[in-house]
Amino acid sequence: MCKSPFHAFLKALPKCEHHIHLEGALTPSLLFSLAKRNSISLPTDDPSFASPEALIERYQRFTSLDDFLQYYYIGFSVLLHSSDFEALAWDYFQHASDGGVHHAEVFFDPQAHTSRGVSYTTVLSGFQAACSRAERELGITTELITCYLRHLPVSDALAMFDHAEVQESYRNGSIRGIGMDSSELDFPPELFQELFDKAREQGLRLTTHAGEEGPADYIATALNNLGVERIDHGIHLADDEELMKQVVARGTLLTICPMSNVVLRCVKEVKYVPIRKFLNAGVKFSINSDDPAYFGGYILDNYCAVHDAFDLSIAEWESIARASIEGSWCGDERKQEMLAALAQHVETWERK
Ligand SMILES: Nc1ncnc2[nH]cnc12
Numbered sequence: 001m002c003k004s005p006f007h008a009f010l011k012a013l014p015k016c017e018h019h020i021h022l023e024g025a026l027t028p029s030l031l032f033s034l035a036k037r038n039s040i041s042l043p044t045d046d047p048s049f050a051s052p053e054a055l056i057e058r059y060q061r062f063t064s065l066d067d068f069l070q071y072y073y074i075g076f077s078v079l080l081h082s083s084d085f086e087a088l089a090w091d092y093f094q095h096a097s098d099g100g101v102h103h104a105e106v107f108f109d110p111q112a113h114t115s116r117g118v119s120y121t122t123v124l125s126g127f128q129a130a131c132s133r134a135e136r137e138l139g140i141t142t143e144l145i146t147c148y149l150r151h152l153p154v155s156d157a158l159a160m161f162d163h164a165e166v167q168e169s170y171r172n173g174s175i176r177g178i179g180m181d182s183s184e185l186d187f188p189p190e191l192f193q194e195l196f197d198k199a200r201e202q203g204l205r206l207t208t209h210a211g212e213e214g215p216a217d218y219i220a221t222a223l224n225n226l227g228v229e230r231i232d233h234g235i236h237l238a239d240d241e242e243l244m245k246q247v248v249a250r251g252t253l254l255t256i257c258p259m260s261n262v263v264l265r266c267v268k269e270v271k272y273v274p275i276r277k278f279l280n281a282g283v284k285f286s287i288n289s290d291d292p293a294y295f296g297g298y299i300l301d302n303y304c305a306v307h308d309a310f311d312l313s314i315a316e317w318e319s320i321a322r323a324s325i326e327g328s329w330c331g332d333e334r335k336q337e338m339l340a341a342l343a344q345h346v347e348t349w350e351r352k
Pocket residue numbers: 021024065072181182183209212260290291
């Protein structure tokens with residue numbers, strides 16, 4: 001937790017979260033309780049699955065994105081029923097609300113559920129129930145984003161995209177857009193050109209993970225070829241000054257996840273996430289939790305970690321919060337509400 005009194009300022013700062021994998025909100029304690037309830041046996045050849053505590057300990061020793069992803073996908077095995085997905089997302093929304101989130105745009109990975117025999121409708125109905133409850137009881141507005149898995153064949157992504165239940169959710173507005181995630185280095189964005197072309201033709205919003213472990217070139221391809229409007233992570237943009245200028249000119253939003261970057265060893269410490277460089281250059285970004293149950297913190301922990309590392313001013317925090325509101329995929333009316341809440345929060349704080 002960052003030093004008070006700034007903690008109170010950051011907690012009440014109106015936030016939008018754009019980069020959270022709902023499956024990455026599966027805490028070890030929920031994982032174990034769902035495994036028991038659904039009679040799922042966890043791996044017996046890995047001592048990390050001996051107890052929730054052992055798993056938490058293992059999560060502190062990830063060596064890379066792929067090392068994390070093997071645990072992330074094992075976690076999926078305990079999610080079977082619509083109520084499991086609802087419980088998972090509801091747990092996340094409660095934490096998000098505690099951390100001052102007003103609006104959340106959340107990812108999920110359909111292919112990793114349907115490949116286990118869990119239908120898309122089961123997954124979506126559970127997540128939708130939690131989204132409705134979050135809106136009703138917490139006042140959090142939400143958007144759902146289906147992510148496609150880069151480590152699987154392109155044909156698998158296209159089949160998922162064309163699936164009748166998925167198409168229906170795109171047509172009826174249940175899903176706002178698509179993203180792409182999973183292993184990065186061996187899977188450059190251009191492999192998935194056809195998927196993004198089809199999604200754009202259907203009027204879906206587009207984003208992708210790029211420049212997390214992969215080079216700045218992947219960010220350029222994602223922007224110029226796939227035509228995405230946001231970049232998830234994008235920290236390697238800092239390696240390419242020319243591309244950075246283009247990103248500034250276009251107003252592209254990066255969805256940065258500082259604690260994730262440290263835990264997955266993309267950077268040594270939060271102070272090496274190029275926050276200061278991006279602020280100085282005028283690159284817009286939001287700050288997000290990515291997989292909070294695996295990386296030791298929800299959105300507010302990430303805001304606090306950034307504050308501890310960079311000692312940002314109120315004006316800098318205001319500009320980060322404004323960029324995150326303006327870069328959201330909700331309607332203009334909702335954006336105006338959040339901008340008004342932000343202005344009021346800053347004014348109240350400045351009067352203190
Ligand atoms: N940080 C991350 N990068 C790529 N794919 C992911 N899936 C869940 N978290 C991810």
